[in-house]
Amino acid sequence: MNKMLLTILAVVILDAAGTGLVLPILPELLQSVAHTPDLGWRYGAFLSLYAALQFLAAPILGTLSDRYGRRPVLLVSLAGGMVDYAFMAWAPGFWWLFLGRAVAGLTAANASVAAACLTDITPDEKRTRAFGLLSACFGIGFILGPAIGGLLGTFSLRAPFVAAGVLVMMNFILALIALPETRVEKPAHIDAAAFHPLAPLRWLGAFPALLPLLFLSVILNIVGQIGGTVWVLYSQDKFGWDTAAVGLSLACMGLLHALAQAFVAGPLSERWGERRALIVAIVCDSAAYIAIALVTRSFITVLLLPLFCLSAMGGIGQPTLLSLMTQRVGADDQGRLQGVLGSLTSLASIIAPLAVSEIYFASRYDFPGLIWILGALLYVTCVPVLFTLRKKTAGA
Incomplete structure (x- = not known):
């Protein structure tokens, strides 16, 4: 090396x-x-x-x-x-x-x-x-x-x-x-359109067949923002964790996510197919969200970490969804597709934390688990798309 x-x-x-x-x-x-x-x-x-x-x-x-x-x-x-x-x-x-x-x-x-x-x-x-x-x-x-x-x-x-x-x-x-410097050959001129942050979204029309999958990607990103926004607050409010416990939980989650991506996502997709792997991820994530909203003992939260790490966003769902999309796009459009996905992810990262934090702080003292329940319910909007995928697979 x-x-x-x-x-x-x-x-x-x-x-x-x-x-x-x-x-x-x-x-x-x-x-x-x-x-x-x-x-x-x-x-x-x-x-x-x-x-x-x-x-x-x-x-x-x-x-x-x-x-x-x-x-x-x-x-x-x-x-x-x-x-x-x-x-x-x-x-x-x-x-x-x-x-x-x-x-x-x-x-x-x-x-x-x-x-x-x-x-x-x-x-x-x-x-x-x-x-x-x-x-x-x-x-x-x-x-x-x-x-x-x-x-x-x-x-x-x-x-x-x-x-x-x-x-x-x-x-x-x-x-x-x-x-x-690693960039040896540099272009003489820069296309002004390359500076526009919304330029990749103009390419959405180039992928009409992918719109249902792109919708799934947006939902997965929004739901994934819930944990990223409130995990620290929720674990401190409900279970009284100090910063050391919170830090160790995040480290453990990072390790489990990496293991899921490395050793679960690929074999599961190959054995069961991408659609079923995606369903498994959504079901696991929904179950984890509902469970953490209702549990009252912190040790149960620790036991839920592996379930979180088979999630739709971090563990097996997003890689599987990306595989589905790239299979439906030609080699010449792969870069354009990644640009669209990057823009949609960024927009979700802008909008979701604002909404999530507002809901959490509004319900913090009455029912702090409300935001987790809402995240699980948001996955219901994915059911029609998953049904469409089944029909297309059956007809292929």
């Missing part, structure tokens, strides 16, 4: 660990600087702000990396991350946190630029293995990050953000010293 590849993989591990570090402590920090236990719209807006600005900036950063090189864009992105964590470690007021998050969202391109660097230096026949390593490194970072962040949070509210900032600074220094 060459030095450049090792550097790229190290950048991904450190980036994922830095992101995971702050998750267990983020709600407590926002409550501290907002001076209220009921964050309401603030929590959802904080999560959505990053996704919204990343949605606007990602096409610009990607195009600039094609034109001017990966290295400068990666360095700018890492610098933005340092600014964000510095604000979170220092910010005396709520709006200072928003300002730092805005800078991070506008410059967020670490993972995408790392993937582009990997594409630049890897021959076609070895890319599958290289991207497998990239995914594994992201998983390693996201397993370590929440565990470390949760433990640090028991000592100091700001310590995880300081640690995350140090990791990003190490990332910056590593890229500055050890990562040369």
Whole structure:
């Protein structure tokens, strides 16, 4: 394994660990600087702000990396991350946190630029293995990050953000010293349309046969946002978990998700078919959501983690759905399809946290499990599409 590849993989591990570090402590920090236990719209807006600005900036950063090189864009992105964590470690007021998050969202391109660097230096026949390593490194970072962040949070509210900032600074220094430019041939001109964040959505009309599957993808992403938005809040409110317990639960979930994707999704789809594998994922996710809404003992929640990790979004559902879609699209349209999926995922990441946090804080004291029940009910809208898939499969 060459030095450049090792550097790229190290950048991904450190980036994922830095992101995971702050998750267990983020709600407590926002409550501290907002001076209220009921964050309401603030929590959802904080999560959505990053996704919204990343949605606007990602096409610009990607195009600039094609034109001017990966290295400068990666360095700018890492610098933005340092600014964000510095604000979170220092910010005396709520709006200072928003300002730092805005800078991070506008410059967020670490993972995408790392993937582009990997594409630049890897021959076609070895890319599958290289991207497998990239995914594994992201998983390693996201397993370590929440565990470390949760433990640090028991000592100091700001310590995880300081640690995350140090990791990003190490990332910056590593890229500055050890990562040369990987983009050798650069285009002379840039198409102005490439800067438009909504451009991929214009391609929806090119895939009329895929619209039901794209609808499924949106539902899976919205439901998946529920856990990402309220897991920390819910586990602290209902079960009294401290930041260390929350961090360890997130680390365990990351590990189980990785195992499900590596060892369950593929064999299950091959043995039962993609449609049945997708149904299994939705049923498991629905059961987990209903169960966690009703349980009263924290140890039962721990027992539910494997069920969550066979989920529609994180475990076997999304990879299976992606396989179904790519099989129905020709080789020339695969890139366009990925652009559409990326835009739909980004939009879900913008809208869902706002709605989820509003519902959670409105029902927090009466029935905190309401948001989980609503997530399970949302899967009912998938039934007609799954029935359509069965008819098409039977007629094939």
